[in-house]
Amino acid sequence: MRLFVSLTPPLEAVQTVADAVTELGRVPGVRWSPPHRWHVTLAFLGEVDAVGVPPLARALAAAAAAHEPPRLRLAGTGCFGDRVLWAGVAGDLDRLSALAAAVAHAGRSAGAVGESAEPGEQAYRPHVTLARAAGRGAGGELPRLAEQLAAQLAHLSGPTWTAREVQLVQSHASDGRxxxxxxxxxxxxxx
Structure with a gap:
């Protein structure tokens, strides 16, 4: 099973960005992620055998319990190359980074190999993926969309939320669920 560990912001925390994305409408070559799927990835664990999930869950529970809940908000936009359009995360970033490091360590200690959530990105960069390029060469629109979103959201400061739990999530490649x-x-x- 393909697994990752994340924080899920409440709908009210992402609504302003979701409204701005809706205003942009359909864009050829861009596949928008629906707001109910938005999350802040702490660690991408990759393929994990089902028998590895119980020890992984124990390690993640211990890591989560050892960290205080961070207060976060969505802020800013940007792109990872020409593939991913994202909204940034602001707030207790030191606390969030420490949690992400602990979660990644817990995954490795439980035998989950893991890999970078965004290939080529070494440092932890908390974000929420808003859209992806929908094919080769289709990402040319993403930097323009990032600028448009930044302009729309410049005067707004997203509401803060307190992340109270870490989630172990399975990504189903067959249907994107x-x-x-x-x-x-x-x-x-x-x-």
Missing amino acids: YEVLESFALGGGSP
Whole structure:
């Protein structure tokens, strides 16, 4: 199973950005991600055998319990090359980065190899993926869209939310669906 670990912002925290994306409408060569799928990836774990999920879940529960919940908000936009259009994340970034490092370490210690969520990106860059290029050479529109979104959102500061749990998510390649397998409370709460 293809797994990643993430935080999911509540709908009210992403609504302003979702409204701005809706205003942009359909763009040839761009595949928008629906807001109900928006998440902040902490670690991409890659393919994990089903028998590896229980020890992974235990390691993730311990990592989550050892970290206080970060307060976050969406802020800014940008692109990863010509493939991904994203909204940035602001707030308790030191706390968020420490949590991401702990989650990645927990994954490795439980035998999940993992890999960078965005190939070529080494440092943790918290973001929410808004859109992807829908084919070779289709990403030329993404930088323009990032500029348009930045202009629309420049005067707005997204509402903050407190991330209270970490989610272990399975990505189903066959239909693009995400399935939350388990959630783990942050800050010493019960898993």
